[in-house]
Amino acid sequence: MTLLPPFDLVVRDSELLVTLAGDPIPGGWVAVSGGLVAGTGSVGTEPEAKEVLSARGGLITPGLINAHHHIFQNLTRSYAPALGGGLFQWLTTLYPLWSRLDEEAAYVSAWIGLAELALGGCTTTSDHLYVHPCAGLIDAEISAAREVGLRFHPTRGSMSLSQEDGGLPPKSVVQTDDEILADSERLIAKYHDPAPGAMCRIALGPCSPFSVTPRLMSESASLAERRNVRLHTHLAEDRDETKFCLQTFGRSPVEHFDDLGWNEGNAWVAHCIFPTEDEMERLGLGKTAVAHCPSSNMLIGGSATPVTQLTAHGVVIGLGCDGSASTDHASLWLEARTALLLCRLRGGPTAMNAWDALRIATTGSAACLGRSGELGELRAGAPADLVVWPVDGIAFAGAHTDLVEAWLRCGPVRARHTVVNGRVVVRQGELNMPGLEDMLGRHARISREWQGVLAR
Ligand SMILES: [Zn+2]
Structure with a gap:
């Protein structure tokens, strides 16, 4: 289908347009119609459109894609009592607070978290909500995503192995395998849209080897295959996890994952910090993708995803900001910059450049979500998800030779405009919708109550 002008929107007069589907275009423009990219081009060929958005002094890129997050954790951001221990101590300190999650808290935290992502230039995000003390939490998140306007891939996260059964989480935050599988079926039937351009897709997300039963892992894999949805989990994040898996299952985390039918081309995992060389090869052959979350890993003090080695074994790497209680910010720009610095x-110095980091944060993450060739590139017919980033003013004075290097190395940078599915979600650095102050007030009330911190 060829779209004809006048288009709905044209974003024009950029310093540089980076489509990742072809060569960068100095002075380039992007036209949008019906939520899709109608065309791209160079200066002097701009088409007519009902709305014009100026990208003067700006760099246009495809929208960034977040491949791993736990948005609800923004209710316990930088929670002081949880800092100072390793992953397992951090989790066991926070589980009791998270057991208070209800529909309102899930909705409000998602609204704020999604708005924060949009302001940081993210257009599509996954989320991994794995604490379900009551029903309807993912439904509440999906309502928030529809309001804010981000493309959303919620995973039906879960925990079913409590302390009483040898796992890490307390009984108050786990469900039975059957409850989880039934709710997974319900969510797929109600919300999963397999069509191109979908705004909502469900994936299945048993949380980690130390918090779910092997039965839930293997039955989730079967259900995902049956319903053609993707699988997501944490894998090989921590040395305590390796110890747990060897003691409990007699297998390493990656062997356990492979044994349970997860390394079959349908999964993406968060972290994957401690695979052996042989396991990296198996993951590459199994087409399992990895979401790299550098800030969270460095803050908790574990280690970091071996990006270069995994890539050499054919494992696709995407980018995730990870939960808001360990990364604490939700800027994918900052996460991409951190990935660049850490990899170097x-x-x-040749291990990664800013273009590589941009690809990881766009096409790499799109592959994690099963949307290669659809999201993460600006080509005619693709969903119109794009960002205009400021590359002018004091922070960029003197940066002229490579605007993508400048974008990631100068700064800090937030989105000037964020367009999702053709809709302007962020305009001139501000959310393009009402309600933020009210939502921040609700967020403060809930988070203070959880943390026992009174307002002054
Ligand atoms: Zn995580």
């Missing part, structure tokens, strides 16, 4: 620190 570990692998030397």
Whole structure:
């Protein structure tokens, strides 16, 4: 189908348009119609459109895609009592607070978290909500995503192995395998849209080897295959996890994952910090993708995803900001910058450049979500998800030779405009919808109550 002008929107007069589907275009423009990219082009060929958005002084890129997050954790951001221990201590300190999650808290935290992502240039996000003390929490998140306007891939997260059964979480935050599988079926039937351009897709997300039963892992894999949805979990994040898996299952985390039918081309995992060389090869052959979340890993002090080595074994890497109680910010720009610095620190100056980081945060994450060739690139017919980033003013004075390098190395940068599905979600650096102050007030009330911190 060829779309004809006048289009709904044209974003024009950029310093540079980076489509990732072809060569960068100095002075480039993007036209949008019906939520899709209608065309791209160079200066002087701009088409007529009902709305014009100026990208003067700006860089246009595809919208960034977040492949791993736990948005509800923004209710316990930088929670002081949880800092200072390893992953397992951090989790066991926070589980009791998270057991208070209800529909209102899930909705309000999602609204704020999604707004924060949009302001940071994210257009599609996954989320991994794995604490279900009551029903309807993912439904509440989906309502928030529809209001804010982000493309949303919620995973039906879950925990079913409590302390009493040898797992890590307390009984108050786990459900039975059967409850989880039934709710997974319900969510797929109600919300999963397999069509191109979908705004909502469900994936199945048993949380980690130390918080779910092997039965839930294998039955989730069967259900995902039956319903053609993707699988997501945490994998090989921590040395305590390796110890747990060897003691409990007699297998390493990656062996356990592979045994349960997860390494079959349908899964993406968060972290994957401690695979052996042989396991990296198996993951590459199994087409399992990895969401790299550098800030969270560094803050909790574990280690970091071996991006260069995994890539050499054919594993696709995407980017995630991870939960708001360990990364604490939700800027994918900052996460991409951190990935760049960390990869160079570990692998030397040729290990990664800003273009590589941009690809990880766009096409890499799109592959994690099963949307390669659809999201993460600006080509005619693709969903119109794009960002205009400021590359002018004091922070960019003197940066002229490579605007993508400048974008990631100068800054800090937030989105000037964020367009999702053709809709302007962020305009001139502000959310393009009412209700933020009210939502922040509700968020403060709930989070203070959870943390026992009174308002002054
Ligand atoms: Zn996580």
